[in-house]
Amino acid sequence: MPDGGPELSLTLHRAIAEIAAPEWDACAGGGNPFVSHAFLQALEESGSTGGRSGWLPQHAALRDAGGHLLACAPMYAKAHSYGEYVFDHGWADAFERAGGRYYPKLQVAAPFSPVPGPRLLLHPASGLGFGAMAQGLAQACRQLDLSSAHVTFCTEAEWTALGEAGWLQRIGTQFHWTNAGYASFDDFLGALSSRKRKAIRRERRDAEASGFVLKTLRGHEITPRHWAAFHRFYKATTDKKWGRSAYLNARFWPLLGAALGDRVVLMVAEQDGEPVAGALNLLGDEALYGRNWGAVVDAPFLHFELCYYRAIDFAIEHRLPRVEAGAQGEHKIQRGYLPVPTYSAHWIEHAGLRRAVAQFLDQERPAMLREMEALATLSPFRRDGDEG
Numbered sequence: 001m002p003d004g005g006p007e008l009s010l011t012l013h014r015a016i017a018e019i020a021a022p023e024w025d026a027c028a029g030g031g032n033p034f035v036s037h038a039f040l041q042a043l044e045e046s047g048s049t050g051g052r053s054g055w056l057p058q059h060a061a062l063r064d065a066g067g068h069l070l071a072c073a074p075m076y077a078k079a080h081s082y083g084e085y086v087f088d089h090g091w092a093d094a095f096e097r098a099g100g101r102y103y104p105k106l107q108v109a110a111p112f113s114p115v116p117g118p119r120l121l122l123h124p125a126s127g128l129g130f131g132a133m134a135q136g137l138a139q140a141c142r143q144l145d146l147s148s149a150h151v152t153f154c155t156e157a158e159w160t161a162l163g164e165a166g167w168l169q170r171i172g173t174q175f176h177w178t179n180a181g182y183a184s185f186d187d188f189l190g191a192l193s194s195r196k197r198k199a200i201r202r203e204r205r206d207a208e209a210s211g212f213v214l215k216t217l218r219g220h221e222i223t224p225r226h227w228a229a230f231h232r233f234y235k236a237t238t239d240k241k242w243g244r245s246a247y248l249n250a251r252f253w254p255l256l257g258a259a260l261g262d263r264v265v266l267m268v269a270e271q272d273g274e275p276v277a278g279a280l281n282l283l284g285d286e287a288l289y290g291r292n293w294g295a296v297v298d299a300p301f302l303h304f305e306l307c308y309y310r311a312i313d314f315a316i317e318h319r320l321p322r323v324e325a326g327a328q329g330e331h332k333i334q335r336g337y338l339p340v341p342t343y344s345a346h347w348i349e350h351a352g353l354r355r356a357v358a359q360f361l362d363q364e365r366p367a368m369l370r371e372m373e374a375l376a377t378l379s380p381f382r383r384d385g386d387e388g
Contacts, residue, residue, distance in 0.1 A: 007064055007065040008062060008063070008064060008065075008070070008132070008136075009062070009063055010060060010061070010062050010136040010139070010140060011060075011061050011063070012058045012059065012060055012061075012075070012140060013057065013058070013059040013060075013061060014056070014057050014058065015044060015050075015057055015059075016037060016040045016041050016044055016057060016059055016074075017041065017044070018059075019037075019059060019061055019069070019072065021037040021038070021041075023069045023072075024036075024037040024069070024072055024121075025037050026069070026123055026124075027069060027070075027071060027072050027121035027122060027123045027126075028072075028118070028121045029118070029121075029124075030285060031117075031118075031284055031285040031286060032115070032117035032118060032284050032285075033260055033263050033282045033283070033284055033289075034110035034113050034115045034117055034282065034289070035074055035110055035117060035118060035119070035121060036260070038259035038260055039110070039256070039259065039260065039282075040057075040059075040074055040110075041259065042252060042255040042256045042259045042260075043111055043112075043252065044057060045251075045255055046248075046249055046251040046252035046255050047249060047251065048111070048112070048247065048248045048249055048251075048252045049076065049111050053247075054078060054079040054080045054082065055076045055078060055083070055107075055111050056076055056077040056078075056079075056104075057075075057076055058075045058076060058077050058106065059072065059073065059074055059075055060072060060073040060075045060108075060133070060136065060137060060140065062128075062132065062133060062136055068123075069123065070122070070123050070126035070128055070132075071120065071121060071122045071123060071126060071128055071132065071133050072121045073108045073119060073120055073121060073133060073137065073151075074108065074109065074110060074111075074119070074121075075106055075107065075108045075109075075137070076106070076107045076109065076111065077104045077105070077106060077107075077146075078103065078104055078105050078106070078107045079103050079104050080103065082247070083111060083112045083247045084107060084109060084150075084152055085114035085152070085153075085327060086114075086150070086152040086153070086170065086172060086344045088150070088346075091353065091356075091357055091360075094353075094356065095147065095350070095353050098352075100147065100350060100353065101147060102147045102148070103147070104146055105146055105147050105148045105149065105150065106137065106140065106141055106144075106146055106148070106149035106150065107149075107150050107152065108120075108137065108149070108150065108151040108152070108154075109150075109151075109152045109153065110153070111247075112247045112248060113153075113291065114153055114174070114326055114327055114342075115153060115289050115291070115324065115326075116153045116154070116155070116174070116324070116342050116343070117153065117154075117155065117284075118154070118155055118158065119151050119152075119153070119154040119155075119158060120133040120134070120151070120154070120158050120161075129161065130157070130158050130161035130162065130165075131161055131164070131165050134161060134162050134165035134167060135165060137149050137151075137347065138165070138166075138167075138347045141347055141349060142349060146349070147348070147349055147350060147353070148346060148347055148348045148349060148353075149346070149347040150344065150345075150346050150347075151167070151344060151345045151346075152344040153342055153343070153344065154343050154344060154345065155343065156341075156343055158343070158345070159343035159344070159345055162345035163345065166347075167345040167346060167347050168345065168346045168347075168348060168354070168357055168358050168361055169343070169344075169345055169346075169361065169365070170343070170344045170345070170346060170361050170364065170365070171341045171342065171343055171344075171364075171365055171368050171369070172327065172341070172342040172343075172344070172368065173327065173339045173340065173341060173342065173368060173371065173372050173375070174324065174325070174326055174327045174339070174340055174342050175325050175326070175327070175329070175330075175332040175333065175337035175338065175339055175340070176287075176322050176323065176324045176325065176337060176338065176340050177308075177311070177312055177315070177322060177323040177325065177336050177337045177338075178321065178322050178338070179315055179316065179319070179320060179321050179322060179323075182316050183316070184316060185309070185312060185313055185316060187316075188312060188316065188336065189201065191381055191382060192336070192380045192381055192382060193380055193381070193382050196334060196380035199334070200309070200335060203300075203301040203304055203305070203309075204301070204305060204309055206300045206301050207299070207300065207301040207302050207304070207305035207309075208305075210299045210300065210302060211271070212269040212270060212271055212276070212277075212299065212302065213269070213270040213271075214267070214268070214269055214270075214305065214306070214310070215267070215268050215269075215270065216265065216266075216267055216310060216313075216314060217265070217266045217267075217268060218262050218264065218265050218266075219257070219261045219262035219263075219264060220261075222257050222264060222266050224254060225275070226266060226268065226275055226278070227250075227253040227254045227257065228250070229268075229274070229275035229276075229278065230253055230266065230268075230275070230278045230280065230292075230294070231249075231250045231253055232294070232296060233275075233277060233278050233292075233293070233294025233295055233296065234246060234248065234292050234294045235294070236294045236295065236296055237292070237293060237294040237295075248292075260282065262283070263282055263283045263284075264280070264281075264282060264283075265280075265281040265282070265283055265288065265314060266278055266279070266280055266281070267279040267281070267306040267307070267310045267311070268306075269295075269297075269299075269302055269306060271297065276295060276296050276297045277293075277294070277295035277296070277297060277299075277302055277303075277306060278293070278294060278295075278306065279292070279293045279306040279307045279310075279311075280292045280293070281311060281314075283318075283320075286320065286321050286322065287315075287320060287321065287322045287323065287324050288311055288314055288315050288318075288320055288322075288323045288324070289324050290307055290308075290311055290323065290324065290325045290326060291326075293306065293307050304335060307325065308323075308325060308332065308335045308336075308337065309335070311323045311325070312336065323337070325337045327342075330375060330378070333375060333378045333379065333380065334378070334380050335380070336380060336381075338375075338376060338379060339371075339372045339375040339376055340372075341368070341369075341372065
């Protein structure tokens with residue numbers, strides 16, 4: 001078995017419950033809730049993964065001869081490429097037109113969550129490097145006779161190690177807000193150009209003037225009534241954006257709240273005592289992760305207020321280094337969220353497909369870096385010599 005001989009064994013598990021939560025979380029650490037046992041269990045228990053979802057758990061566990069868990073990875077056999085946010089539909093179409101079979105494939109990911117973080121979860125006392133899991137996952141792909149394995153939104157260190165192990169490397173971009181030690185939201189605004197500062201103040205003022213009661217709720221403050229309303233908001237967004245069934249079902253939200261407690265942060269707008277819009281965030285050790293948004297009203301700048309500005313308020317109050325607002329939407333730049341790279345790595349079994357994808361990625365990576373450089377020039381932050 002990988003990087004250590006026959007005393008290491010890799011097993012695949014059809015449910016996260018097959019691996020004890022303390023064992024899993026000892027490898028995952030506590031910093032990123034999206035790879036926690038509790039988050040993955042809520043997905044499975046709600047039926048959002050498993051069953052007919054097209055996300056069939058195949059969680060990887062690497063153990064020593066004594067049965068001790070040294071490393072693990074949240075992994076799924078996928079019958080499609082939905083809910084991943086690193087798009088390989090073109091690879092699948094090309095391969096199947098040529099007579100190949102792209103699906104099923106293996107996906108190492110936090111389902112439905114384009115959130116960067118650890119994916120190859122090593123116990124701190126294991127003495128292993130990422131190469132052990134890289135080799136084990138590639139071997140699993142081969143033994144299961146699958147087309148490919150994909151590790152998406154991994155850390156840069158994992159991406160580097162996977163590349164060294166022969167995986168194909170890909171980059172993307174997201175928009176994150178960085179806390180430069182701000183004492184208040186006004187302190188943050190002071191770092192912006194005068195025009196951008198005035199625009200944000202006007203947006204916040206207009207959102208406040210809309211007559212909604214705006215709240216930031218955590219843990220037990222989020223009631224079943226809030227979750228029922230939030231699922232309506234979520235459905236409204238998915239129906240509007242994609243016109244298809246939502247990935248996450250109504251059972252998921254209260255399970256998530258019960259499992260993660262105060263790590264769940266919900267920004268809500270209420271009208272006449274009823275929730276009418278909401279933005280869901282999960283709290284990590286180093287970041288507030290913005291995830292889902294929806295509304296059943298259309299009000300000026302309410303989206304920006306709940307998703308971006310109140311997240312900044314929260315991060316400043318709790319001294320968090322950053323807010324991660326996800327991909328899509330260069331409008332985030334004007335509100336202080338700047339482009340950063342994201343990382344994924346891909347093991348392709350078929351030699352011809354591997355060559356084609358490698359050539360594509362060799363062209364895509366520098367193009368993505370150029371795009372990020374161009375986007376960074378749109379930064380709202382004052383430059384040396386600018387007037388305050």
